[in-house]
Amino acid sequence: MPREIALADALVPGILLVYLGCLVVLLLIDTIVGRYGLYRYVWHPSLFRVAVFFVLFGAAGLLLYP
């Protein structure tokens, strides 16, 4: 994965795209979990959500930029 990507001739850090992608994945997980009401089994839903995001973003970032 390149460190910088040219979007319409503007150089954008690649990690920003990864970040946006992770946000989309988080939104998907969020919708599914919310749909089945699974947040009831979590103590602090928003903290859980933030943690899931950190895990996703950390994993994706470390995998793509070793």
Add this chain to the structure above:
Amino acid sequence: MSAVPSRLFARRPSWLGEFLVTERQAWIFVLKCMLAFYIAAWLSMLFQLEQPSTTMITVSIVMHPHSGMVLAKSFYRAIGTCAGSLCGVLLMAAFPQQRELFLLSLSLWVGLCAGGAVLYRNFMSYGFVLAGYTAAIVALPAINDPYTVFDSAMMRVSEVLLGIVVAGLVSDVVLPERLRQVLRRSAREHYAHFIDFARSSLGGVIPRAQMEQAHLHFVRAAVQIEDLRSSVIFEDPEARARSSRMQLLNVRYMAAATSFQSLHHLINRLQRGNHPRTAGALIKLYAPVGRALAPSPADQSKPRLLAERLAACEPTLPSLAAELREELRQDPELLLEFDSGAALLYRFVSELRDFTALEATLRETQGGFAGSVERVSFKRANDYAAPLVSVLRTFLTMVTLSVFWIKTGWPFGPNAMLLATIFSGLLATSPSPLAATANTWIGYAVGMLACYAVVFWLMPGSDGFLMLILVTAPLLALGPYLTTRNATLPGIGAGYTLGFVYILALKNPMVYSPEHFFNDAIASLFGLMMSGAAFMVIPTVIGTAWLRRRQLVQLRRQVTMAATAPLQGLVYSFESVNRDLFHQIVQFTPPDSQEQRSLLAWALAVHDSGRAVIELRHDMQHAELPPPVREAMQLAVETLGYLYDSPDRDRWQVADHAVDQAITLTTQTMPQARASCRPALAHLLQLRTALRDDESALAPYIAKVPESAHAP
């Protein structure tokens, strides 16, 4: 073990308990704000952004005691920021050499954004304010050096977005105050209130004044629930999954409330019109519904039980109606009235059953639902006068400031323009912008004074980030605390916080420059004053009698819309626009005035007739309806729409005649086409009683009709 604290609570006087609860909420909010401020400042320094102060200003605008609000604002704010910075860069690219054209088009953009902020009254309004503000903040500092505009744009957008993310995270994760609970509580309260009202009106007659108050309550409830719902979906994925059901629930609530009101108008009219026996028969017919709504006190709040009882009661109604009909005096006119009342009652019961059943489903199931429901949306009513005025006002403010800046060569002109941009957007939605500007101005000035003490007395001796926190926190904390006192000191807290963080102009390393401090302070106060002065020159139309009259006309034309618009989804948009409009007008109407009474009367009349018109148009779709009858009905619908478009005596007469004609024709064809004529006849009768109601808003236009043809 739990008895001890409860006894302690009992011994504490109630005012003290209340005081402690509000203080607790206030200090939690202050703590969250402080946390957000310093995390934002620390991160922006860590990332080596140019101006950590932009991040802090963003946090100060975004923080709000309810977390749902923060996320909702942040969402639109992020979109606004991106749009604004894009526009700033484009303007700079288009007019790099002509500053007059550049400033003109920038003023136009800022003006349009302020107009958008007024047009969309919910969270989108923030996005518009920020689209204007970011365009200004990106383009103005770069005006003398167009080459840096792209870098400057990147920096500003990063700073603003960082501020948004930090504020959103902090308020969502640290001791969140859930709007969802508020929504749940108020939805249940409104449900219980409506059921109680429907049950206690068993006696039949509700005085007009009480009816109007109830209408006010129902409308407020519907609008409030919709407002809450639209922000709760940003904080809670579970609520998002349930969102469309909640919308449907609100729509059913509105429909049931309307039918209920129409029914009671009919009963009241019959009582007044010396037909107590017919009215009494209708009340008797209502009795089983009242009984169905009144199970044993322990189960009263269980919607599933109510839904079942209502469903059980529903099939018994027609036979009871037939019995009661037998007992009445066999006068065709009165029997018709009774039939239309009975039809209304059936409609009300089935709507109430749907409403309670949906409420029960919502309470019983957690999480989402299988399958999808009908998509309905709460339509808002917008008037274009207020946004246009604010576009013009903001545009003129910005042009004036630009001319002043160019002519005097004032180096701090951009700062003044920036502040004017922020506040003309933020204050444009306020109904009393002059007072709001004055308050904000005072808060802003005090905030800057406090910051002076901090920057020039305390900060020079400090070292490191921890010292920075210790030095700034005590005086900065005043701002969020004052924000929680918004009821008594409106605008002061927001002004204080913004003034403090704006003039603090945190940089890494910190720059101490008293003359820059004072120049900047004077410029921003001047900009704020200019946006206030603009409100004196072009006063706001929000909440003025002129706009209220305009909106009242719009409310009346709802019936015209009901008569002419395509039928698809019309009931929902009619009910919601009606309520939204009414809610907007009633906010600014002085209570207990002649104006309010007339407004309420119109609202009830529009509600009643508009719904009946829509139902009638649904009946006209019936395939078996003979064409001449349908034409007569169509004529009645059109003349009614015409009457409500601008009521006067002639139009009333035309409408009354057309409705009468349709009724006669329908009654004559009744024996041949019973199935298709019956429901239509009920709605026509409802329309006629609404037209001839001498207590309604139409009363001044009623020409004395020759009653001889119908009188018994």
